[in-house]
Amino acid sequence: MAKDKKFVEEITAMEDDFAQWYTDVVKKADLVDYSSVRGSMIIRPYGFAIWENVRDVLDGKIKETGHENIYMPLLIPESLLQKEKDHIEGFAPEVAWVTHGGSEELAERLVIRPTSEVLFGEHYANIIHSYRDLPKLYNQWANVVRWEKTTRPFLRSLEFLWQEGHTCHATSEDAQEETSRMLEMYAEVCEKYLAIPVLRGRKTDKEKFAGAVHTLTIESLMHDGKALQSGTSHYLGTGFAEAFGIQFTDKNGELQTVHQTSWGITTRLIGALIMVHGDNRGLVVPPKIAPKQLMIVPIAQHKEGVLDKAYELRDQLKKVARVDIDASDKMPGWKFNEYEMKGIPLRLEVGPKDIEKGQVVLARRDTGEKIFVAMEDLEAKVVELLEDIQNNLFEKAKAHREEKTNIALNMDEFKKALVENPGFIKAMWCGDVACENFIKDETSATSRCIPFEEEKISDTCVCCGGEAKHLVYWAKAY
Amino acid sequence: MAKDKKFVEEITAMEDDFAQWYTDVVKKADLVDYSSVRGSMIIRPYGFAIWENVRDVLDGKIKETGHENIYMPLLIPESLLQKEKDHIEGFAPEVAWVTHGGSEELAERLVIRPTSEVLFGEHYANIIHSYRDLPKLYNQWANVVRWEKTTRPFLRSLEFLWQEGHTCHATSEDAQEETSRMLEMYAEVCEKYLAIPVLRGRKTDKEKFAGAVHTLTIESLMHDGKALQSGTSHYLGTGFAEAFGIQFTDKNGELQTVHQTSWGITTRLIGALIMVHGDNRGLVVPPKIAPKQLMIVPIAQHKEGVLDKAYELRDQLKKVARVDIDASDKMPGWKFNEYEMKGIPLRLEVGPKDIEKGQVVLARRDTGEKIFVAMEDLEAKVVELLEDIQNNLFEKAKAHREEKTNIALNMDEFKKALVENPGFIKAMWCGDVACENFIKDETSATSRCIPFEEEKISDTCVCCGGEAKHLVYWAKAY
Numbered sequence: 001m002a003k004d005k006k007f008v009e010e011i012t013a014m015e016d017d018f019a020q021w022y023t024d025v026v027k028k029a030d031l032v033d034y035s036s037v038r039g040s041m042i043i044r045p046y047g048f049a050i051w052e053n054v055r056d057v058l059d060g061k062i063k064e065t066g067h068e069n070i071y072m073p074l075l076i077p078e079s080l081l082q083k084e085k086d087h088i089e090g091f092a093p094e095v096a097w098v099t100h101g102g103s104e105e106l107a108e109r110l111v112i113r114p115t116s117e118v119l120f121g122e123h124y125a126n127i128i129h130s131y132r133d134l135p136k137l138y139n140q141w142a143n144v145v146r147w148e149k150t151t152r153p154f155l156r157s158l159e160f161l162w163q164e165g166h167t168c169h170a171t172s173e174d175a176q177e178e179t180s181r182m183l184e185m186y187a188e189v190c191e192k193y194l195a196i197p198v199l200r201g202r203k204t205d206k207e208k209f210a211g212a213v214h215t216l217t218i219e220s221l222m223h224d225g226k227a228l229q230s231g232t233s234h235y236l237g238t239g240f241a242e243a244f245g246i247q248f249t250d251k252n253g254e255l256q257t258v259h260q261t262s263w264g265i266t267t268r269l270i271g272a273l274i275m276v277h278g279d280n281r282g283l284v285v286p287p288k289i290a291p292k293q294l295m296i297v298p299i300a301q302h303k304e305g306v307l308d309k310a311y312e313l314r315d316q317l318k319k320v321a322r323v324d325i326d327a328s329d330k331m332p333g334w335k336f337n338e339y340e341m342k343g344i345p346l347r348l349e350v351g352p353k354d355i356e357k358g359q360v361v362l363a364r365r366d367t368g369e370k371i372f373v374a375m376e377d378l379e380a381k382v383v384e385l386l387e388d389i390q391n392n393l394f395e396k397a398k399a400h401r402e403e404k405t406n407i408a409l410n411m412d413e414f415k416k417a418l419v420e421n422p423g424f425i426k427a428m429w430c431g432d433v434a435c436e437n438f439i440k441d442e443t444s445a446t447s448r449c450i451p452f453e454e455e456k457i458s459d460t461c462v463c464c465g466g467e468a469k470h471l472v473y474w475a476k477a478y
Numbered sequence: 479m480a481k482d483k484k485f486v487e488e489i490t491a492m493e494d495d496f497a498q499w500y501t502d503v504v505k506k507a508d509l510v511d512y513s514s515v516r517g518s519m520i521i522r523p524y525g526f527a528i529w530e531n532v533r534d535v536l537d538g539k540i541k542e543t544g545h546e547n548i549y550m551p552l553l554i555p556e557s558l559l560q561k562e563k564d565h566i567e568g569f570a571p572e573v574a575w576v577t578h579g580g581s582e583e584l585a586e587r588l589v590i591r592p593t594s595e596v597l598f599g600e601h602y603a604n605i606i607h608s609y610r611d612l613p614k615l616y617n618q619w620a621n622v623v624r625w626e627k628t629t630r631p632f633l634r635s636l637e638f639l640w641q642e643g644h645t646c647h648a649t650s651e652d653a654q655e656e657t658s659r660m661l662e663m664y665a666e667v668c669e670k671y672l673a674i675p676v677l678r679g680r681k682t683d684k685e686k687f688a689g690a691v692h693t694l695t696i697e698s699l700m701h702d703g704k705a706l707q708s709g710t711s712h713y714l715g716t717g718f719a720e721a722f723g724i725q726f727t728d729k730n731g732e733l734q735t736v737h738q739t740s741w742g743i744t745t746r747l748i749g750a751l752i753m754v755h756g757d758n759r760g761l762v763v764p765p766k767i768a769p770k771q772l773m774i775v776p777i778a779q780h781k782e783g784v785l786d787k788a789y790e791l792r793d794q795l796k797k798v799a800r801v802d803i804d805a806s807d808k809m810p811g812w813k814f815n816e817y818e819m820k821g822i823p824l825r826l827e828v829g830p831k832d833i834e835k836g837q838v839v840l841a842r843r844d845t846g847e848k849i850f851v852a853m854e855d856l857e858a859k860v861v862e863l864l865e866d867i868q869n870n871l872f873e874k875a876k877a878h879r880e881e882k883t884n885i886a887l888n889m890d891e892f893k894k895a896l897v898e899n900p901g902f903i904k905a906m907w908c909g910d911v912a913c914e915n916f917i918k919d920e921t922s923a924t925s926r927c928i929p930f931e932e933e934k935i936s937d938t939c940v941c942c943g944g945e946a947k948h949l950v951y952w953a954k955a956y
Contacts, residue, residue: 051549068526073520075623102625
């Protein structure tokens with residue numbers, strides 16, 4: 001029996017130190033490893049397989065809705081980045097600069113893309129001429145670099161993976177419709193696949209993307225009551241189009257400027273997954289995006305017939321689920337811990353007694369429940385349980401968010417809620433950035449979004465007492 | 479009717495100027511566009527869809543053979559790159575240097591990965607401890623940057639996309655077996671999917687990878703008689719493992735050093751595809767990797783029933799092929815040219831007369847042949863033709879390569895062959911790098927590979943007349 005790993009790998013309890021719990025989980029569930037590259041992470045096979053599943057689901061939806069994938073250069077000349085002034089102001093402090101190629105100093109510095117609006121802008125100016133060329137619906141899967149000082153795996157790192165959609169439309173209405181459509185696509189991927197409930201709304205001007213007219217966002221709530229921006233979709237108006245000269249001849253022969261959008265989700269979603277579903281035994285992966293949905297652990301596998309049966313079950317269950325088997329000589333207890341740490345939704349145990357009785361044991365990762373299932377019902381039961389786990393994770397996360405959503409009518413209530421029941425705070429806002437700044441300075445909470453479905457819970461701003469314009473969800477955030 | 483594009487888009491004839499023909503095809507078939515980023519290319523949707531198909535085929539095979547995908551950081555600290563001395567010597571002259579993050583100068587410069595051996599080396603040293611951890615079979619899909627002076631789309635660019643496999647094994651035999659297995663996988667992808675016949679062999683020491691014990695290669699021959707290295711697989715021995723301390727305890731409790739491999743193919747393969755199958759009407763894409771295998775062009779589509787029939791055929795053929803329809807108001811002649819330029823394997827024409835007769839016309843891109851097919855035979859015929867086109871492209875390319883493969887017993891024959899029948903030259907070699915250098919200086923041809931299946935066509939070196947050690951394939955190369 002192998003002794004090269006401890007029987008139980010302990011992780012910090014999330015109640016004791018949530019940040020350390022997170023770090024323990026990403027490391028012990030084999031999601032990431034560190035390297036000598038400051039602030040960057042190695043995404044290990046298990047973490048990358050989760051990302052591949054998220055990517056494949058979203059890529060399918062992006063293509064179904066008529067978007068095409070494209071690949072833009074990694075390096076952007078400084079002069080190109082400077083073409084849209086809000087954009088360069090927003091990004092200049094956090095880019096990596098390439099100054100030398102081989103042994104030569106470059107005549108013009110290059111930045112590693114922090115995002116690719118300017119490259120798409122230049123390309124669109126080249127290829128769009130007529131209303132017949134519109135809409136142009138492009139998407140790119142890529143790595144980007146932002147020079148962050150403090151980094152954490154998946155949540156904030158020097159380099160991350162993402163997709164960035166960039167589209168051009170004939171009218172503002174078309175572009176805004178696209179902006180909303182893509183946000184709803186993100187919300188669907190989060191809710192239906194990652195089992196993460198999200199708020200849908202609009203960012204305040206202070207929090208919007210550098211260069212956007214407005215930014216739509218989906219916001220999710222972590223176990224510790226902090227919010228995480230989980231996807232954004234920007235209506236860019238004509239700002240970039242004017243800077244880059246993206247114009248087209250309309251049906252009447254008149255020259256018009258295109259309206260643009262951009263939208264993205266990143267490997268951050270894996271951070272959200274960990275902090276929404278994880279527990280003190282480790283990661284919990286929703287079945288729809290789990291690289292392995294069911295792990296077979298043979299019991300007393302040296303006894304005759306056990307391994308044969310286990311492999312037979314694997315081959316049988318392959319038809320209905322992503323199944324694997326661990327037939328190594330490690331103890332079952334070690335295996336139980338290992339696959340609980342990795343968050344595999346179902347474990348199947350089969351031993352000599354089970355075989356005698358014509359049954360197996362299924363253990364749910366989400367509830368810990370153990371269920372005896374007759375062999376002949378197995379396939380149907382696995383399908384049913386995977387669906388049930390998927391739904392249960394979503395409902396649990398939603399209940400948690402609702403429980404952690406507070407209402408505040410004044411700053412005292414606001415501060416009290418943040419201490420007593422940290423999570424979202426619904427509060428009215430006058431629309432003045434001064435109040436946003438004040439709230440941030442006083443409480444560290446930021447405006448997360450103005451929800452699409454606005455309510456009026458009071459007539460006055462939670463901060464200044466002036467006339468309320470919007471309901472805002474506030475929270476401390478990652 | 480649209481007049482915003484010329485009826486016929488002319489491209490340079492390949493006999494007149496092969497380099498210009500290539501540039502015309504990549505541009506007019508909408509594979510790439512240029513940007514203000516020197517030496518980089520925008521891979522446009524059509525080009526990227528071809529790459530996605532190649533990637534998906536290879537990714538499936540990589541996973542089937544037990545490899546796992548992983549993602550490593552883009553940026554490598556200078557000190558890490560320097561750990562293996564042959565490696566840094568080989569790559570230092572062609573890397574991009576990041577010297578600043580935001581407004582601060584970095585204490586240590588970073589390179590944008592030209593390849594990731596050192597990152598894998600460091601990671602493997604972290605995670606490999608016991609013989610139980612071996613083999614480790616990792617792969618990464620990524621972008622890399624090499625500071626090339628002269629660049630051409632797909633063939634040689636500052637940035638390109640690739641996969642890089644990196645594996646660790648307990649023994650030299652295991653590692654060498656992996657090196658061969660992966661080369662054969664590349665050969666299969668080239669021959670069965672890209673329809674490109676390849677020579678399989680070993681690089682001479684002069685041409686091997688910086689840091690490898692030996693490099694295996696597949697080499698293909700372009701229309702113009704130049705060779706293109708189409709994939710390489712390196713046996714790294716223990717060089718990197720020693721530099722990074724990748725050691726494991728074997729079954730007897732003794733400390734051993736792992737044996738490593740690395741292997742890669744790149745977006746260069748799209749360049750090969752263009753130059754192996756293309757003709758003076760543009761690109762020709764083999765059916766198995768064609769984003770669209772059949773394009774429906776309705777004839778006299780304003781006449782009643784034509785468009786309905788065309789859409790009906792599209793829906794019917796979707797079951798057996800990747801089908802699209804162009805129902806725009808452009809002239810059929812424009813459409814014919816457009817989809818020939820894009821190299822779509824089959825075109826289906828259907829007009830009022832065809833409908834009356836219960837038939838359609840299928841036009842093959844590879845031979846230009848037009849075939850009348852009864853509606854009821856259509857599905858079967860499409861499947862048959864796509865297979866036939868795939869095979870025909872391979873056979874044509876193979877015949878071309880054979881025709882362009884010369885034998886030379888001395889330098890006069892060598893030089894004569896390069897002028898009269900440019901292509902591969904089979905010639906014996908003494909094993910001395912001086913002869914390789916002499917041949918390169920005299921003729922611009924380089925040693926492409928020592929084929930796995932060696933023949934002895936003479937006893938003496940083609941260059942110095944000394945004792946022959948190996949048969950070598952030589953050629954001018956991209």
